[in-house]
Amino acid sequence: MHLTKLLTGFLLLSILSSCEKDIIPSDGLMTGIDRGLRATACSEFAYADSIFYLNNKSTKYIVKPTTTLAGAYGAKPYGLVIDPATGAINISASETGLTYTVFYVKAGTTDTCTRNITIAGIDFANSLYDLSQNDTLAIPTFKGVAPAMVGTNNLSFDVVNGMTNSTTLQSQGISINPRTGSVNLKKTLSSGVLGVKPANGASATVRLYYKINDASQGALNHIDLRFTYYSKVSDVPASLLKKVGVTTTQSSAGARSAADGGGAKPRPPEIVIVG
Numbered sequence: 002m003h004l005t006k007l008l009t010g011f012l013l014l015s016i017l018s019s020c021e022k023d024i025i026p027s028d029g030l031m032t033g034i035d036r037g038l039r040a041t042a043c044s045e046f047a048y049a050d051s052i053f054y055l056n057n058k059s060t061k062y063i064v065k066p067t068t069t070l071a072g073a074y075g076a077k078p079y080g081l082v083i084d085p086a087t088g089a090i091n092i093s094a095s096e097t098g099l100t101y102t103v104f105y106v107k108a109g110t111t112d113t114c115t116r117n118i119t120i121a122g123i124d125f126a127n128s129l130y131d132l133s134q135n136d137t138l139a140i141p142t143f144k145g146v147a148p149a150m151v152g153t154n155n156l157s158f159d160v161v162n163g164m165t166n167s168t169t170l171q172s173q174g175i176s177i178n179p180r181t182g183s184v185n186l187k188k189t190l191s192s193g194v195l196g197v198k199p200a201n202g203a204s205a206t207v208r209l210y211y212k213i214n215d216a217s218q219g220a221l222n223h224i225d226l227r228f229t230y231y232s233k234v235s236d237v238p239a240s241l242l243k244k245v246g247v248t249t250t251q252s253s254a255g256a257r258s259a260a261d262g263g264g265a266k267p268r269p270p271e272i273v274i275v276g
Contacts, residue, residue: 043114045070046088046105052119052145053092054217062092071108076101079266081118090118096268097122097222098144121145122222123182123211125270127245130186131234132276139184139272146213151181155214158182160221170207175228182211186274190230195274199230206269225269234275245273 045068056062066088074088080096081103083089088105100119106112123141130136143151150156158179161167170177174192176185195203206227212219231237234247 043112046114046116048090048103048116048118051117052121053090054121054145054215055092055097055220055222057218057220061094063089064092065089066105070105072110073106073108074104076103076118077265080268081120092120095120096224098124098142098224099267100144119145121213121215121217123224124267125224125226125272127267127271129234129237129242129245129247129273129275132187132190132274137185137187139186141182146215150213150215154180156180156182156211157213158209158211160210160212164210164221167210170209173207175207177209182209184226184272186228186272189228190274195228195230201231201236202229204229226272227269228272228274230274232275237273237275241271241273244271 047067048064049067053062053064070088074083074085076083076090078099078101080099081101082091082094083103088103090103097120099122100117103116103118105114105116107114121144123143123146125139125141128139130139158181159169159171159177161169174189174194176188176192177183178185190199194205204227206225208223208225210221210223212221229241234242237247
């Protein structure tokens with residue numbers, strides 16, 4: 002086969018815009034009809050917006066595709082509650098502070114069309130913090146939240162007012178800034194939340210409640226956080242080092258790293274404290 006034809010086939014395969022997989026004729030080239038069918042299926046698959054917010058309503062907040070399409074639906078990473086037959090997303094029951102890739106496969110085809118959906122909120126990266134390097138603050142990231150709101154009175158962290166059987170993180174020994182959501186890990190460790198003299202692998206999972214006065218109108222939001230202690234970086238299991246984005250070389254050098262997003266199952270974020 003001539004080099005020109007090979008390059009042409011490669012370029013045509015490279016420009017598939019919204020689909021991850023398409024049915025391609027055996028000669029490697031898509032016909033005009035094939036391209037039209039794929040483009041139509043993917044252009045019809047959409048939601049009303051790309052960012053959604055919690056609300057204060059007592060009923061479930063469900064968003065559906067703008068067009069009813071037969072086929073199969075799904076999403077990654079783990080945390081989005083989606084109906085695999087209709088594509089309807091339960092915003093109320095999904096993990097917030099994450100961006101998801103929602104996919105749709107049209108009935109009778111193997112074409113996969115994708116859309117990115119963000120449910121506004123905060124996130125913490127899977128990270129390793131070495132206290133001996135003065136690496137003491139776990140700082141949240143904001144998804145779908147206007148940067149101008151960060152650090153203002155529009156955000157309230159560690160909020161449990163009016164909730165039954167809930168205690169603040171501060172009362173549990175987690176040193177958290179009520180305006181920024183940052184956690185002082187040195188003070189948290191000193192509080193004894195992981196033990197007076199924490200052993201390697203000592204861990205605690207807690208739930209942080211917060212409110213943002215944005216399009217959610219201050220709806221109560223939450224994120225679970227897992228804190229784990231090790232005396233030295235070399236004591237951290239390889240599987241956990243991989244999850245927080247620290248390589249073997251970095252580990253031996255005592256380097257700090259983070260793995261934003263946390264892979265296939267990003268919750269709860271792993272906050273590993275060393276020192």
